[in-house]
Amino acid sequence: MPMAELQTAFDFPELHRKGSRQPAVICVGGGKGGIGKTLLTANLGICFARSGIKVVLLDADLGGSNLHTTLGMDLPDISLSDFVQRRVERLEDTIVDSGVEGLGLISGAQDFLGSANIKYTQKMRVLKRILKIDCDLVIMDLGSGTSFNVLDFFLVADLGLVMLVPEPTSLENSYRFIKSAFYRLLKHRETSRPILKLLDDAMESCNEMGIRTPYDLIRVVARLDPERGDVYRSLMLEFRPLLVVNQVRTPEDAELGMAVRTACRKYFGIDLDYLGSIDFDDSVWQAVRRRSVLLEHDPESAFSRSVWKIAGTIARRLRHIERPSGWLF
Ligand SMILES: Nc1ncnc2c1ncn2[C@@H]1O[C@H](COP(=O)(O)OP(=O)(O)OP(=O)(O)O)[C@@H](O)[C@H]1O
Numbered sequence: 001m002p003m004a005e006l007q008t009a010f011d012f013p014e015l016h017r018k019g020s021r022q023p024a025v026i027c028v029g030g031g032k033g034g035i036g037k038t039l040l041t042a043n044l045g046i047c048f049a050r051s052g053i054k055v056v057l058l059d060a061d062l063g064g065s066n067l068h069t070t071l072g073m074d075l076p077d078i079s080l081s082d083f084v085q086r087r088v089e090r091l092e093d094t095i096v097d098s099g100v101e102g103l104g105l106i107s108g109a110q111d112f113l114g115s116a117n118i119k120y121t122q123k124m125r126v127l128k129r130i131l132k133i134d135c136d137l138v139i140m141d142l143g144s145g146t147s148f149n150v151l152d153f154f155l156v157a158d159l160g161l162v163m164l165v166p167e168p169t170s171l172e173n174s175y176r177f178i179k180s181a182f183y184r185l186l187k188h189r190e191t192s193r194p195i196l197k198l199l200d201d202a203m204e205s206c207n208e209m210g211i212r213t214p215y216d217l218i219r220v221v222a223r224l225d226p227e228r229g230d231v232y233r234s235l236m237l238e239f240r241p242l243l244v245v246n247q248v249r250t251p252e253d254a255e256l257g258m259a260v261r262t263a264c265r266k267y268f269g270i271d272l273d274y275l276g277s278i279d280f281d282d283s284v285w286q287a288v289r290r291r292s293v294l295l296e297h298d299p300e301s302a303f304s305r306s307v308w309k310i311a312g313t314i315a316r317r318l319r320h321i322e323r324p325s326g327w328l329f
């Protein structure tokens with residue numbers, strides 16, 4: 001489909017929530033490194049910006065930020081560090097022009113901000129201000145792993161994408177990521193000390209209580225406190241990460257999304273949505289080497305088509321978001 005047709009294939013109505021100027025927030029995560037999170041973030045940003053809405057990309061890969069490179073940009077002079085270190089007062093002041101109309105970038109921290117180093121209060125200040133950026137949509141690129149910092153950025157989003165590639169290590173990491181994000185959500189909502197302790201213990205894979213899955217956890221909590229068990233169950237129903245399978249080479253690879261969805265529902269009790277797959281495409285890594293953005297330079301490629309399709313599905317989901325953003329606040 002030519003670019004012009006693709007652009008009009010779906011439109012983005014009012015993305016702001018009713019009566020609010022808060023942007024919609026999505027993020028791209030997944031437990032493993034090198035699986036295409038940054039590529040998808042950059043290219044999704046272009047899809048949405050090309051469709052006429054105001055987008056800000058935020059490089060939340062603290063310690064490994066490279067979203068600017070994926071967008072073909074030099075390292076900007078200003079970054080998230082400047083806001084965190086209070087060298088600038090407003091998060092908006094760290095937005096730089098990406099060169100694509102309607103697409104701004106908040107570049108990742110280059111200096112002190114290894115993911116382990118950002119303090120809790122600094123992080124919460126960033127998360128709160130993300131929801132106040134004057135734009136229609138914020139898309140955040142997350143780092144790999146399941147550190148609290150990664151999970152908290154994931155949880156602040158309206159839609160959290162979990163990427164995986166068809167490899168056993170990636171599968172394992174994505175299950176761990178989904179489980180960890182859910183436990184982290186429960187921790188944010190929990191105030192009882194003994195239950196908080198139980199949540200920490202449950203994260204240990206060989207815990208004495210035999211809790212291996214979110215299902216097990218809820219069973220144990222409901223035994224201790226039935227009402228709390230009900231609250232946890234409803235949080236579980238609301239928690240719906242969106243799965244994207246990248247680097248698909250065979251039809252079986254693409255079916256992995258449904259298999260993971262089924263396994264998550266059966267063993268975790270968590271209902272994922274399978275958003276779609278992206279083909280492995282040699283032109284992707286070739287574009288990366290050239291520092292060019294594939295969606296711009298080859299909109300007909302298999303990769304570009306898949307990304308446009310995923311953007312369309314996301315746009316339809318965003319229409320249904322009416323409540324204020326995020327799980328955390
Ligand atoms: N669909 C694809 N087809 C071909 N190559 C791909 C595809 N997706 C990703 N790649 C390759 O994977 C590399 C890593 O992608 P990317 O930097 O987006 O991963 P990441 O998940 O952000 O990694 P990190 O966690 O280290 O930041 C790309 O530079 C590209 O070479």
Ligand SMILES: [Mg+2]
Pocket residue numbers: 037038039061066141142143
């Ligand atoms: Mg990355």
